[in-house]
């Protein structure tokens with residue numbers, strides 16, 4: 001029910017954006033920026049630049065923001081949907097525009113963002129918006145940037161932003177922006193995301209971590225059968241975040257109780273995802289959380 005409502009909402013919003021574009025006599029330039037989850041996450045060391053080294057598998061999931069860019073007299077940005085904390089002028093979409101504008105003669109744009117991906121959830125929503133806008137501007141203004149060049153721009157905006165340029169499952173290391181191929185496909189499973197009403201700050205979550213080298217790298221662990229992931233695949237953020245917010249651990253336990261093959265917090269939280277063999281309905285979790293089915 002929620003999913004069809006969401007689908008209808010996104011569809012109608014897209015039609016409105018397309019209608020606005022056409023009435024301005026412009027080709028509609030829309031992007032659907034999806035979220036990600038982390039399949040395992042090891043924080044392996046503290047870096048001299050204040051960031052942390054990590055290893056993780058990024059996996060794209062089907063929850064979307066919608067972004068449109070329109071020619072305009074002056075640069076502006078409108079946000080609809082979920083409220084984003086902070087000032088609109090600091091939105092990462094505007095930062096992405098300015099980054100490209102430094103190197104290319106871009107005309108002013110009106111950026112429209114329909115925000116749907118939960119914020120402070122470990123789903124990389126802000127990073128996705130920025131990466132998809134870079135791809136959109138590259139296409140609209142025929143900048144001829146390669147994926148590598150767009151990844152270099154994205155890296156400047158956020159540690160996990162570069163992933164969304166290619167937007168395929170990858171093994172990531174370094175700050176989360178150095179990639180190698182990994183062959184993983186969860187299409188035959190039913191993925192569920194649970195977002196409690198808790199906002200976890202990424203910087204704070206990193207502060208709560210004591211980095212350590214893993215006994216076995218995720219590069220190897222990820223090839224274990226899915227049934228072994230529960231015992232082997234860990235997210236290092238869980239210990240400190242669960243201590244502060246036991247509700248998040250309860251969600252993970254509830255998902256296992258309901259038959260999940262694997263459940264984990266994504267990134268620095270607060271979102272928890274679960275992999276099921278087939279479709280499920282979780283009314284108990286829906287009472288106090290936002291639940292996204294079949295993502």
Ligand SMILES: C[C@](O)(CO)[C@H](O)COP(=O)(O)OP(=O)(O)OC[C@H]1O[C@@H](n2ccc(N)nc2=O)[C@H](O)[C@@H]1O
Nearest residue numbers: 050051052127158159160161175176202203206267268
């Ligand atoms: C937790 C993850 O979602 C896992 O995928 C990401 O590492 C977060 O990446 P992100 O949101 O793109 O992070 P950024 O916006 O670049 O950084 C936010 C803050 O998180 C901390 N940070 C982030 C990434 C990283 N590898 N080490 C860090 O210590 C830093 O304090 C930084 O100031």
Ligand SMILES: Nc1ncnc2c1ncn2[C@@H]1O[C@H](COP(=O)(O)OP(=O)(O)OP(=O)(O)O)[C@@H](O)[C@H]1O
Nearest residue numbers: 085091092119120121122123124125126127202267
């Ligand atoms: N377009 C945007 N969408 C979401 N957040 C944005 C955006 N632009 C700026 N921000 C700021 O970024 C912060 C969180 O971003 P984001 O949603 O990427 O974090 P997250 O859900 O913790 O994911 P992750 O840590 O995995 O990147 C918000 O507090 C908000 O102030």
